[in-house]
Amino acid sequence: MYPSQFDYVAATSLAEAIELKAADGDEARVLAGGQSLLPLMKLRFATPAKLIDINRIPDLDSINRHNGHLRIGALVRHADIVESDEMFGAIESCAPMVADPLVRNLGTLCGSVAHCDPEGDWNAVLMATGADVVATGPSGERTIPISEFVESAFTNTLADDEIVTAVLVPVPGGRSGGTYMKLKRKVGDYATVGVAVQLDLAGDGTIARAGIALTSVVPINTKITAAEQLLQGNAPTDELFDEAAQLAAEASEPRDDVRGTAAWKRNVVRVYVRRGLDLAAEHANRSDEPQSDYSQLDQADQPPSDPQQ
Amino acid sequence: MEITVDVNGVEHTVDAEPRMLLVHLLRDRLGLTGTHVGCDTSSCGACAVLLDGAPVKACTVLGVQADGRSITTVEGLKTNGTRDVVQQAFSDEHGLQCGFCTPGMMLVTKALLEANPDPSEDEIRWGLSGNLCRCTGYVNIVKSVQAAAARAATPADA
Numbered sequence: 513m514y515p516s517q518f519d520y521v522a523a524t525s526l527a528e529a530i531e532l533k534a535a536d537g538d539e540a541r542v543l544a545g546g547q548s549l550l551p552l553m554k555l556r557f558a559t560p561a562k563l564i565d566i567n568r569i570p571d572l573d574s575i576n577r578h579n580g581h582l583r584i585g586a587l588v589r590h591a592d593i594v595e596s597d598e599m600f601g602a603i604e605s606c607a608p609m610v611a612d613p614l615v616r617n618l619g620t621l622c623g624s625v626a627h628c629d630p631e632g633d634w635n636a637v638l639m640a641t642g643a644d645v646v647a648t649g650p651s652g653e654r655t656i657p658i659s660e661f662v663e664s665a666f667t668n669t670l671a672d673d674e675i676v677t678a679v680l681v682p683v684p685g686g687r688s689g690g691t692y693m694k695l696k697r698k699v700g701d702y703a704t705v706g707v708a709v710q711l712d713l714a715g716d717g718t719i720a721r722a723g724i725a726l727t728s729v730v731p732i733n734t735k736i737t738a739a740e741q742l743l744q745g746n747a748p749t750d751e752l753f754d755e756a757a758q759l760a761a762e763a764s765e766p767r768d769d770v771r772g773t774a775a776w777k778r779n780v781v782r783v784y785v786r787r788g789l790d791l792a793a794e795h796a797n798r799s800d801e802p803q804s805d806y807s808q809l810d811q812a813d814q815p816p817s818d819p820q821q
Numbered sequence: 822m823e824i825t826v827d828v829n830g831v832e833h834t835v836d837a838e839p840r841m842l843l844v845h846l847l848r849d850r851l852g853l854t855g856t857h858v859g860c861d862t863s864s865c866g867a868c869a870v871l872l873d874g875a876p877v878k879a880c881t882v883l884g885v886q887a888d889g890r891s892i893t894t895v896e897g898l899k900t901n902g903t904r905d906v907v908q909q910a911f912s913d914e915h916g917l918q919c920g921f922c923t924p925g926m927m928l929v930t931k932a933l934l935e936a937n938p939d940p941s942e943d944e945i946r947w948g949l950s951g952n953l954c955r956c957t958g959y960v961n962i963v964k965s966v967q968a969a970a971a972r973a974a975t976p977a978d979a
Contacts, residue, residue, distance in 0.1 A: 513861050520822065520839035520885055543886075550881045551863055554842075563839070565886060591875075612951030614866055614929070617875045618882065699950040700864060 515553035522565040526572070526648065526677065532564045534650055534673035540564055542675055544586055547611065547619035548627045572677065581680040583646075586623075590616035601690025601795065602637045602708045602723075603681060609633065609692060612700035625661070626676045628668050628732065631702040635662055635733035637692055640708035640723035643681040649674040665732050687713040689795025690723070693784040697771065703728040704771040705780040707760075709788035711743070713796045719743045724756070724785060729766040729777050736760045739785070748793045757786035824888035828853065829897030837884045844868045846884035847894060855895035855924045859953075866952030869925035870894050876929045878951075895924035898931065907931050907969045916965030918956035925952050930966050939970055 523529035533540055541549060541560040544567065552558040566572060566586060573587035575598050582598055593599060593607040594616065610616060610624070610633050624634045625645060635658060638645075644655040647670055656669065658679075663669050670676065690710030694703045706727025714720040722743035724736045739756040746752055766777035825834045828851060835850050847853045847870070856879055859867030863881040870879045871893035898905040907927050910916065917923040926949065933940060933948040940948065945966045946959075954962060 514842070515840045517838075517840055520883070522885075522888070543883075546883070546886070547863065547881060550842075550883070554861070563883075567886065612866075613948060614869055614876050614878050614951040615863060615881075617872075618877050 513554040515550070516556060516559045518553075518560055519562045520565065521562065522568050524568050526566075526569055526675075529564050529566050529569060529675060530648060530650055530673065532562070533675055536562050537672035542566055542623075542626070544623040545589060545619035546623075547615045548623065548629065548632075566675070577683060580683055580685075582683055584621055584679050584681065586620060586675070586677050588621055590619050590621065590624075593621060600684070601688060601792070602640050602692050602710045603690075605690065606633050606637045606692035606694075606708065609694045609696075615700070622676045622679060625658075625679060626668055626670070628662050628664075628666050630665050630730065630732045631706075631728045632733070633692065633694065633703060633706055633708075633727055636706055636708040636725040636727040638679060638681065639725035639733060639735045640690065640710040641681050642710075642721070642723055643679050645676055646678040646680060647671075647674040648677040653677070655680060659735055662732055684710075684712050684799075686715070686720075687796045687799050689792040689797070689799055691788050691791045691795070693788050694727075695780055695784070705729050705766075705777055705784060707781065707784040707788050709785065709792045711748075711789070711792040711796050713748075713793075718745060718747050722756075724760055724788075726760065726764055726781065729764040729781055731765060734763070736763050736785075738763060743789075748789070753786055753789040753793075756789060757782045760785040822885060824885055826884075826887045826889075827891040829893060835884070839883060839885050841884045842880055843870070843872075843882040843884045843887055843892075844879035846887070847879060847892070850884075853894050853896050857921055857924060859921065859925075864953070865922070866925045866929065867922050869928050869952060871928055871932055874932065874935070876925075876932045876951075893928065893931075895927060898927060905931070906972050907934070907965075910969035910972060911962075911965040914961055914965040914968050916958070916962045918954075918958045922952055922954045922956075926954070926962055930969060933966070934970055934973060938973060940966070942967070 540562040543563045543565045572585045574585045590610045624632050638658040643658050645661040693707045695705045708725045710723040712721040722740045724739050739759040742756050761778050761782035764781045766774040768774050823836050847856045857867040859865035861880050863878045868879040869876050873890050907930050945963050
């Protein structure tokens with residue numbers, strides 16, 4: 513399968529890439545990892561007139577901490593995130609579950625974020641962690657909260673002359689924990705159900721901030737604010753977590769498909785939010801210890817225990 | 822556009838249309854047909870090559886993206902007529918049935934052992950999880966990787 517014809521430019525500076533993007537607007541697409549864009553182009557679902565390859569632009573591949581945020585640049589690959597010691601909570605948990613090892617060597621977090629596929633994992637994680645997207649255009653940088661960045665399926669709120677250059681994830685100050693739960697048929701598959709959870713605990717043990725967001729079971733990655741608000745300010749208890757999980761299940765909008773029935777998926781949402789909250793609280797309670805090794809490397813390629821229970 | 826790619830240590834300058842995929846550049850322009858086209862949808866890993874040492878799916882990379890970079894294909898594993906440790910192990914342990922996935926499996930193994938010379942079985946299965954064997958010959962593939970790791974650790978036996 514060949515994409516339809518396009519002009520290709522390998523930009524060597526961010527200024528050049530933005531100039532090119534501004535000149536061609538939505539006729540031009542940015543090529544970072546290409547692991548979502550190129551398959552779309554091969555299927556002729558996307559037929560951009562121009563591809564602006566940003567892979568040769570220096571400094572976009574860095575991960576650093578700045579002003580209480582983790583800044584992940586536009587050329588940071590999923591594999592870099594798996595390897596990085598800077599990650600935490602839901603981000604650390606999600607990275608090894610994105611696609612497969614070969615796709616992770618090329619695909620980028622920022623590209624996945626910009627792609628806005630409702631079955632993509634990262635936007636749910638960024639919603640749960642309260643991240644912002646950094647968009648750079650001719651007049652400089654602006655930050656867009658992830659929930660405002662995601663407009664609808666495969667549509668973001670970038671202006672035609674802007675490029676995603678980084679995401680900013682707030683680094684939790686105190687006790688915090690998070691996880692990403694992904695039910696899929698096999699390695700490399702899209703999520704049947706994806707649930708991102710991040711909890712910050714206050715000094716008195718109550719929940720200072722809760723983030724819960726869903727993948728695949730909603731028309732677009734969605735924050736479950738009703739469940740978040742229920743949790744915030746309260747002490748973590750089984751009853752509270754049960755209720756939050758129930759709210760998330762009710763807010764989900766799964767559909768019957770080859771992966772399962774809507775009713776079953778809704779129940780998986782409930783079970784995964786419940787388990788995710790338990791895990792997040794557990795991680796938060798031991799996050800005073802040195803960075804724990806709770807990589808979920810094994811979770812993705814083992815059949816999950818029966819979500820019906 | 823004209824690009825220069827180092828493939829298996831040899832520099833090639835090719836005039837490639839931007840939409841030409843790396844796998845077709847290798848097969849159709851350079852005649853290196855060891856890189857297979859399997860699913861053509863970045864699911865199966867039959868087209869895996871090493872791009873600056875890292876395994877990628879050549880059906881989901883543009884040839885022009887490889888300009889100035891180095892590629893290793895299965896043809897590049899052999900040195901001076903001698904099989905690579907990984908090739909020998911796949912042969913000895915019968916790590917193939919029909920052989921279609923084998924180039925990708927061996928290249929991913931090469932990169933895996935480079936990064937982790939003594940992987941556990943779980944790490945091997947995890948490392949190969951982007952490569953599908955439709956004959957389902959995974960048991961012997963895993964054995965082959967283990968044999969390659971063991972031999973690389975004791976070069977005298979290789």
